[in-house]
Amino acid sequence: xxxxxxxxxxxxxxxxxxxxxxxxxxxxxxxxxxxxxxxxxxxxxxxxxxxxxxxxxxxxxxxxxxxxxxxxxxxxxxxxxxxxxxxxxxxxxxxxxxxxxxxxxxxxxxxxxxxxxxxxxxxxxxxxxxxxxxxxxxxxxxxxxxxxxxxxxxxxxxxxxxxxxxxxxxxxxxxxxxxxxxxxxxxxxxxxxxxxxxxxxxxxxxxxxxxxxxxxxxxxxxxxxxxxxxxxxxxxxxxxxxxxxxxxxxxxx
Numbered sequence: 252x253x254x255x256x257x258x259x260x261x262x263x264x265x266x267x268x269x270x271x272x273x274x275x276x277x278x279x280x281x282x283x284x285x286x287x288x289x290x291x292x293x294x295x296x297x298x299x300x301x302x303x304x305x306x307x308x309x310x311x312x313x314x315x316x317x318x319x320x321x322x323x324x325x326x327x328x329x330x331x332x333x334x335x336x337x338x339x340x341x342x343x344x345x346x347x348x349x350x351x352x353x354x355x356x357x358x359x360x361x362x363x364x365x366x367x368x369x370x371x372x373x374x375x376x377x378x379x380x381x382x383x384x385x386x387x388x389x390x391x392x393x394x395x396x397x398x399x400x401x402x403x404x405x406x407x408x409x410x411x412x413x414x415x416x417x418x419x420x421x422x423x424x425x426x427x428x429x430x431x432x433x434x435x436x437x438x439x440x441x442x443x444x445x446x447x448x449x450x451x452x453x454x455x456x457x458x459x460x461x462x463x464x465x466x467x468x469x470x471x472x473x474x475x476x477x478x479x480x481x482x483x484x485x486x487x488x489x490x491x492x493x494x495x496x497x498x499x500x501x502x503x504x
Contacts (some may be wrong), residue, residue: 268313
């Protein structure tokens with residue numbers, strides 16, 4: 252799949268379309284095993300599918316797409332798989348960055364960079380610098396990321412800045428999080444059938460609508476995305492209020 256050769260036109264967001272979608276791209280390994288292939292084969296298929304979903308998301312008016320590519324807990328996986336994932340990050344940047352640039356997609360990477368190889372850090376910096384001026388859509392790749400790490404590093408930054416205790420509020424903390432460049436996700440999608448958030452965007456998804464599907468990530472296509480978006484559009488987001496439901500009738504006497 253290739254993204255359009257020219258920047259996509261700025262689309263009006265249809266009513267009920269989330270501004271920000273976050274996805275846990277789960278199921279690559281199982282997808283590969285079902286085909287008698289190694290897990291690395293599934294991860295490559297997952298990267299190819301991500302490019303398809305980037306295009307589909309942009310076409311549907313989604314302004315921010317955040318995906319969980321490599322968790323800080325994934326270091327516990329077999330060394331050969333971790334090595335393959337690191338190499339895949341490099342290959343993905345080299346192969347797809349020009350396409351994302353032409354499509355007007357801004358690339359951001361959220362996560363701890365000190366723990367990854369210098370070549371990966373350089374690729375990340377290149378992707379962010381080359382696409383910094385794009386405004387069609389923001390793609391954030393959570394790489395070597397964990398929600399608890401995110402909260403800890405935000406607190407460390409605030410402490411280092413000398414912030415007073417009475418000045419520490421939600422806005423101050425949110426401004427130091429790895430996704431400070433994006434609004435909180437409206438819709439959280441997890442593929443692969445697991446019913447958990449797995450330490451992803453713990454602060455940011457406080458009021459997100461959660462959507463779980465058995466579909467394995469390489470098979471999660473535009474039609475599957477539309478199912479999630481239709482489900483989202485039917486929900487009433489209350490943010491702690493009572494919403495538009497009919498008020499209780501109090502009968503006197």
